[in-house]
Amino acid sequence: MSHFSYRNGVLCAENLPLTEIAQRFGTPTYVYSKAALLENYGAYANACKKHGRDDKTALICYSVKSNSNLAVLNLLAKQGSGFDIVSGGELLRVLAAGGDPRKVIFSGVGKSREEMRLALSHDILCFNVESLPELHRLNEVAAELGKQAPISLRVNPNVDAKTHPYISTGLKENKFGVAFEEALDIYRTAAGLPHIRVTGIDCHIGSQLLDDAPLLEALDKLIELIDTLSNEGIAIHHLDIGGGIGIVYDQELPVAVGDYLGRLFTRIDAWRAARHDKAPITILFEPGRSIVGNAGILLTEVQYLKHGDAKNFAIVDAAMNDLMRPAMYEAWHGVQAVRQRDGSASTYDVVGPVCESGDWLARERALNIAQGDLLAILSAGAYGMTMSSNYNTRGRAAEVIVDGAAMHLVRPRELPEQLFAQEKLLA
Numbered sequence: 001m002s003h004f005s006y007r008n009g010v011l012c013a014e015n016l017p018l019t020e021i022a023q024r025f026g027t028p029t030y031v032y033s034k035a036a037l038l039e040n041y042g043a044y045a046n047a048c049k050k051h052g053r054d055d056k057t058a059l060i061c062y063s064v065k066s067n068s069n070l071a072v073l074n075l076l077a078k079q080g081s082g083f084d085i086v087s088g089g090e091l092l093r094v095l096a097a098g099g100d101p102r103k104v105i106f107s108g109v110g111k112s113r114e115e116m117r118l119a120l121s122h123d124i125l126c127f128n129v130e131s132l133p134e135l136h137r138l139n140e141v142a143a144e145l146g147k148q149a150p151i152s153l154r155v156n157p158n159v160d161a162k163t164h165p166y167i168s169t170g171l172k173e174n175k176f177g178v179a180f181e182e183a184l185d186i187y188r189t190a191a192g193l194p195h196i197r198v199t200g201i202d203c204h205i206g207s208q209l210l211d212d213a214p215l216l217e218a219l220d221k222l223i224e225l226i227d228t229l230s231n232e233g234i235a236i237h238h239l240d241i242g243g244g245i246g247i248v249y250d251q252e253l254p255v256a257v258g259d260y261l262g263r264l265f266t267r268i269d270a271w272r273a274a275r276h277d278k279a280p281i282t283i284l285f286e287p288g289r290s291i292v293g294n295a296g297i298l299l300t301e302v303q304y305l306k307h308g309d310a311k312n313f314a315i316v317d318a319a320m321n322d323l324m325r326p327a328m329y330e331a332w333h334g335v336q337a338v339r340q341r342d343g344s345a346s347t348y349d350v351v352g353p354v355c356e357s358g359d360w361l362a363r364e365r366a367l368n369i370a371q372g373d374l375l376a377i378l379s380a381g382a383y384g385m386t387m388s389s390n391y392n393t394r395g396r397a398a399e400v401i402v403d404g405a406a407m408h409l410v411r412p413r414e415l416p417e418q419l420f421a422q423e424k425l426l427a
């Protein structure tokens with residue numbers, strides 16, 4: 001169910017007209033629906049419960065990179081969520097938001113010593129190690145701290161996630177994880193390192209997946225490896241299948257979260273039963289987009305309408321620095337006029353003020369709009385604000401969470417003068 005819908009000709013977030021948010025906080029502003037966030041998280045949590053999992057045998061580690069606003073993290077932490085992080089900065093955010101470090105997993109190919117120290121000092125749940133040199137570095141850093149680092153290897157199962165090449169991560173040619181063929185040897189090495197404790201296995205094959213078949217194929221490969229490891233006396237206590245479930249941007253038909261988890265747990269249960277394995281295995285998920293993507297929109301105001309021979313442009317006050325996905329992946333985001341008007345539509349490219357031809361948010365859209373109107377750029381809750389920048393010395397957008405008819409400013413708009421306050425002239 002969409003939590004952004006028209007009432008009396010005005011687009012609302014839950015029960016609140018977006019016009020009121022613009023009036024109070026200006027534009028551009030990211031607007032998130034609390035109910036949508038909870039519903040999307042609930043799809044994972046309920047499916048786990050339905051298949052007999054509790055908080056010991058399943059853990060949803062929300063992928064912080066998709067939307068790292070503290071209020072969003074806090075809402076999810078209160079639901080019991082864990083977190084998938086990719087930097088020390090993200091760990092600090094999780095802690096600031098009240099997240100439990102013992103439910104944090106740390107992914108990423110380039111973890112620094114400093115980041116390892118930080119994560120070890122907070123006793124995170126697991127490091128998803130992505131290479132042999134990283135494993136050795138982690139062993140050294142853990143030794144310095146007199147600790148044992150819990151690890152899983154991020155295994156690259158070499159399955160085609162059938163998504164945009166920039167967000168596909170599970171193929172041999174991608175930089176992520178260790179090759180499936182090398183994993184066994186690296187696990188053997190890990191098992192022999194004094195400051196490493198092998199606890200799990202991990203993969204993440206890509207993002208915006210519409211079909212779960214590649215995920216189930218990856219699962220089968222992980223299961224095969226777990227069995228091999230077990231025969232060698234290396235016990236795996238958790239299996240992390242990553243994130244990746246897609247959302248509707250346009251006409252896509254992504255697999256329902258509940259159906260995917262159902263198929264996944266069924267396979268896992270069958271495998272455990274066949275092995276007569278009573279030792280519990282915890283299943284971890286790292287969803288990002290499917291929790292926040294359609295829980296947010298980017299609210300922007302039309303500054304000018306420019307009519308040309310070849311094209312009409314709606315120049316808005318949001319730009320590629322606010323929402324990078326169209327420029328970076330030619331991603332499609334729906335656009336809706338906040339106030340519906342009578343009369344006919346014209347075709348516009350919706351563009352921002354940044355000095356780049358790639359600065360567009362949507363192309364060739366039929367819109368019935370005038371200067372000063374508000375537009376909602378849809379499905380912008382994931383990889384929107386987190387990928388924003390200050391290019392052209394533009395302050396980042398504000399962020400608001402709507403709860404029923406109430407609006408909460410959860411991050412104020414950045415003022416341009418704040419952006420260079422730390423800079424120094426040469427003496």
Ligand SMILES: Cc1ncc(COP(=O)(O)O)c(C=O)c1O
Binds near residue numbers: 084107206286288
């Ligand atoms: C390691 C890892 N985990 C989780 C995610 C979250 O993926 P998604 O937002 O597609 O669920 C990503 C991003 O693709 C990732 O790189």
Ligand SMILES: N[C@@H](CCCC[NH3+])C(=O)O
Binds near residue numbers: 208383
């Ligand atoms: N930033 C990407 C997703 C990247 C996923 C990170 N591994 C997007 O907007 O679709």
